[in-house]
Amino acid sequence: MKADIHPEYKDITVIMTDGSEFTTRSTYSGGDTIRLDIDPKSHPAWTGVQRLVDTGGQVAKFNKRFAGFGIK
Structure with a gap:
């Protein structure tokens, strides 16, 4: 595998529409949390x-x- 081409994974918190949340790992670069409109x-x-x-x-x-x- 080539070095330095893979995105960085980090822990993010996903907030569902009912307020419940869970933590997962993602390459999402928009912050530390994702708030869902529809789940x-x-x-x-x-x-x-x-x-x-x-x-x-x-x-x-x-x-x-x-x-x-x-x-x-």
């Missing part, structure tokens, strides 16, 4: 419950753009 405890694919998460107003923007588009 297996809240994602509809795993829970079977649909929940609307509007980050950044994307749903409102879509509704505004296509408000007049439909059956009259």
